[in-house]
Amino acid sequence: MPTQDTNFDLQRAELEATAAALGLRIATRCKTCGHWLTSPASRAIHQGPRCRAQQEARQ
Ligand SMILES: [Zn+2]
Numbered sequence: 001m002p003t004q005d006t007n008f009d010l011q012r013a014e015l016e017a018t019a020a021a022l023g024l025r026i027a028t029r030c031k032t033c034g035h036w037l038t039s040p041a042s043r044a045i046h047q048g049p050r051c052r053a054q055q056e057a058r059q
Contacts, residue, residue, distance in 0.1 A: 019026050027036045028043045032051035042048050047055070 016026065025038050026043065027038045028046055029035065030037055030042070030048040030051055031046045032055070033048065035048050035051075037043050037046070037048050042052075045052070
């Protein structure tokens with residue numbers, strides 16, 4: 001039986017495939033500055049590389 005994470009990954013993969021087929025890009029907003037993010041790494045953490053670097057520098 002698949003775990004919830006597996007289902008989520010599957011749904012995400014299907015969404016990515018559907019978006020690609022339609023010529024769309026999936027984007028989410030940076031939780032810090034509200035900038036639109038399209039790279040998978042940034043979308044995964046809902047934060048852009050610049051804001052992430054600033055946050056890490058403050059810690
Ligand atoms: Zn940001």
